[in-house]
Amino acid sequence: MDIYADSHDRWRFLELLGDVCLRCGWHCAAYCLMTNHFHLLVETPQPNLSRGMQRLNGLYAQSFNARHGFEGHLFERRFHHVLVESEWHFFELCRYLPLNPVRAGLCTDPGQWPWSSYRATIGEITPPRFLTVNNVLSHFGADQVAARRRFRAFVDDLRPART
Secondary structure (H helix, E strand, O other): HHHHHHHOOOHHHHHHHHHHHHHOOOOOEEEOOOOOOOOEEOOOOOOOOOHHHHHHHHHHHHHHHHHHOOOOOOOOOOOOOOOOOOHHHHHHHHHHHHHHHHHHOOOOOOHOOOOOHHHHHHOOOOOOEEHHHHHHHHOOOOOHHHHHHHHHHHHHHHOOOOO
């Protein structure tokens, strides 16, 4: 089942994500909202991932259900998380998230998908307050313009061929 019916739902989710990042002290390096799930790349300085995800998913489900006249669970199961254990893994996740809608056939270029952090990271839009684009860009150089160009090339290197 889709967890976002429209742009309003997606903006509400991002608003709640910003609140959770602020309350929990999370550093959100990247995100991607798909149709029936989402991906987050967050650093949690405190051991509060479960508490933050419970708040995010719970408040979003309440908002979605109230707006659309539904009851009960919106999310099928508990969130899935993976510990990032190496710089290589971090890089791959930074690339995987913006390519996810391309691979799903929702767009042909990651810059076309408005519901990920990619456009903010490459400087096409202003990043939301909660997004720490420098967590990604710092790995691609000290000069932000060059780092954005290198990051874009890094993502494009694995972009599926257009059909």
